[in-house]
Amino acid sequence: xxxxxxxxxxxxxxxxxxxxxxxxxxxxxxxxxxxxxxxxxxxxxxxxxxxxxxxxxxxxxxxxxxxxxxxxxxxxxxxxxxxxxxxxxxxxxxxxxxxxxxxxxxxxxxxxxxxxxxxxxxxxxxxxxxxxxxxxxxxxxxxxxxxxxxxxxxxxxxxxxxxxxxxxxxxxxxxxxxxxxxxxxxxxxxxxxxxxxxxxxxxxxxxxxxxxxxxxxxxxxxxxxxxxxxxxxxxxxxxxxxxxxxxxxxxxxxxxxxxxxxxxxxxxxxxxxxxxxxxxxxxxxxxxxxxxxxxxxxxxxxxxxxxxxxxxxxxxxxxxxxxxxxxxxxxxxxxxxxxxxxxxxxxxxxxxxxxxxxxxxxxxxxxxxxxxxxxxxxxxxxxxxxxxxxxxxxxxxxxxxxxxxxxxx
Numbered sequence: 001x002x003x004x005x006x007x008x009x010x011x012x013x014x015x016x017x018x019x020x021x022x023x024x025x026x027x028x029x030x031x032x033x034x035x036x037x038x039x040x041x042x043x044x045x046x047x048x049x050x051x052x053x054x055x056x057x058x059x060x061x062x063x064x065x066x067x068x069x070x071x072x073x074x075x076x077x078x079x080x081x082x083x084x085x086x087x088x089x090x091x092x093x094x095x096x097x098x099x100x101x102x103x104x105x106x107x108x109x110x111x112x113x114x115x116x117x118x119x120x121x122x123x124x125x126x127x128x129x130x131x132x133x134x135x136x137x138x139x140x141x142x143x144x145x146x147x148x149x150x151x152x153x154x155x156x157x158x159x160x161x162x163x164x165x166x167x168x169x170x171x172x173x174x175x176x177x178x179x180x181x182x183x184x185x186x187x188x189x190x191x192x193x194x195x196x197x198x199x200x201x202x203x204x205x206x207x208x209x210x211x212x213x214x215x216x217x218x219x220x221x222x223x224x225x226x227x228x229x230x231x232x233x234x235x236x237x238x239x240x241x242x243x244x245x246x247x248x249x250x251x252x253x254x255x256x257x258x259x260x261x262x263x264x265x266x267x268x269x270x271x272x273x274x275x276x277x278x279x280x281x282x283x284x285x286x287x288x289x290x291x292x293x294x295x296x297x298x299x300x301x302x303x304x305x306x307x308x309x310x311x312x313x314x315x316x317x318x319x320x321x322x323x324x325x326x327x328x329x330x331x332x333x334x335x336x337x338x339x340x341x342x343x344x345x346x347x348x349x350x351x352x353x354x355x356x357x358x359x360x361x362x363x364x365x366x367x368x369x370x371x372x373x374x375x376x377x378x379x380x381x382x383x384x385x386x387x388x389x390x391x392x393x394x395x396x397x398x399x400x401x402x403x404x405x406x407x408x409x
Contacts, residue, residue: 002179004179004182004183005179005182005183005186008182008183008186008187009049009053009182009186011186011190012049012186012189012190012193013046013049015189015190015193015194016042016043016045016046016193017042019038019039019041019042019193019197020038020039020042020043022038022197023035023036023038023039023042024039026038026204027039034200034203034204034207037081037084037085037200038196038197038200040077040081041078041081041193041196041197041200042193044073044074044077044078045074045078045189045192045193047070047074048070048071048074048168049164049168049189051066051067051070052067052070052168052169052171052172053168053171054172054175060118061117061118062118063118064118064119064121064122065113065118065121065122067122067125067172068110068113068118068121068122068124068125068126069110069113069125071122071125071126071128071129071165072106072109072110072125072128072129073106074129075106075128075129075132075133076102076103076105076106076132078133078136078161079102079132079133079135079136080098080099080102082136082139082140082154082158083098083136083139085150085154085196085199085200085203086139086140086143086150086151086154088139088143090330102132105128105132109124109125109128110125112124113125119173122172122173123173126165126169126172129165130162130165130166130169133158133161133162133165134162136158137155137158137159137162140154140155140158141155150199150202150203153195153198153199153202154195154196154199156191156195157191157192157195157196157199158192160188160189160191160192160195161188161189161192163184163185163188164185164186164188164189164192166185167181167182167184167185167188168185170185171185231294232294232295232296232302235292235294235304236294236302236304236364236368237364239292239304239306239360239364240360240362240363240364240367241360241364247359247360247361248306248359248360249308249357249358249359250304250305250306250358250359250360251303251304251305251308251310251313251314251317251355251356251357251358252302252303252304252305252354252356252358252367252368252370252371253302253303253304253305253314253317253318253321253353253354253355253356253371254296254300254301254302254303254353254354254356254368254371254372254374254375255283255296255300255301255302255303255321255325255351255352255353255375256296256297256299256300256351256352256354256372256375256376256379257275257276257279257299257300257325257349257350257351258299258350258351258352258376258379259347259349259350260272260275260276260298260299261299263275263331263347266345267331267345270332271331271332271345271347274331274332275329275331275347275349276298276299278329278331279301279325279349280301282324282325282327283301283321283324283325285324286320286321286324287303287317287321288317290305290306290307291303291304291305291317292304292305292306296368296372297372300372300375302368302371303317305317310357311355311357311387314355314357315355315385315387315398318353318355318385318398319385321353322351322353322383322384322385325349325351326348326349326350326351326384327348328346328347328348329346329347329348329349330345330346330347331345331346331347350379350384351379351384352374352375352376352377352378352379352381352384352385352386353375353378353384353385353386354370354371354372354373354374354375354376354377354378354386354387355371355374355385355386355387355398356370356371356374356387356388357387370388373395374386374387374388374395377395378397381397382397383397383398383399385397385398385399386398
């Protein structure tokens, strides 16, 4: 290996070392599952590269046999970690089936390799490793298309991994491979580690935030990362009382979750906090930037649309919010760090949304109280949407088609 190729591989092992040190730091913060995944990703990747570069103290046919085994072990281990990162192994039964299937596949490939000569066994293991990586790419892509933002990061990471494995397979079968092959493989390996480190950091930061949620409860701002109750009151006052001339039209949406307290009674305060945390996160991601958001009691949210009071547009936004918030979620039932990712119970938010088209000429307390009353009345409607029917003089169900305020998804 010439000095240029050695430099690229030195950068790769430096990246793996940094990732391992970061995993140790995470481990010290008690997030052991994330630390284990990060540390294993770094060590397995480094061991795979070292083996394929010929740095193990074996040669000839024995080296090819070792590489064949390393390829299968690395492919199955990294596949399990990717599936865990995507949240596809939360159910114990599914995790056992996937782990058993990958173990049987690895054993079958290793057994078949011993029926072939050493070079053929290495080629078989490399092809299977690339095949397993391709399957993981499809799995990550499907998760991404279903709306999992973290899966898009995994798609790019697995793509880089496949490039690195293909290049290293070339190097293992031809020790005289030109330096551009080494460079491309090393750069792809560094990109894979960097992308997976980013994905794991996203998961780690989520768990840190979730740990704060479990500790402090729904009145503490990090639970929702929204305005606190007092700040929401200040927001309402600013919107309604700071007028430039005449009263302006405004839209008010109140969202109330009816089954939060039942969840708390069944599974404890930690599950209540987690559910509120998830609802707030989904709400932040689906609401347009022009809409102001805040807390509304312990079980709801208040949205103020400064730019319109058109009922059609408000209805469109309300329907979009409803569709996002009622997606099922697996909640934690304990606040211990080791249990944050272990879904303790499946839960679906039962929400009501009150849609009020009004103006800044009304009293803010009246607008908020009316919207909240409509949201609670909406619990009884199939659409879960309610508005004030001026002609009938009462709260009624809002059922017509959405308009244009829904943000792009």
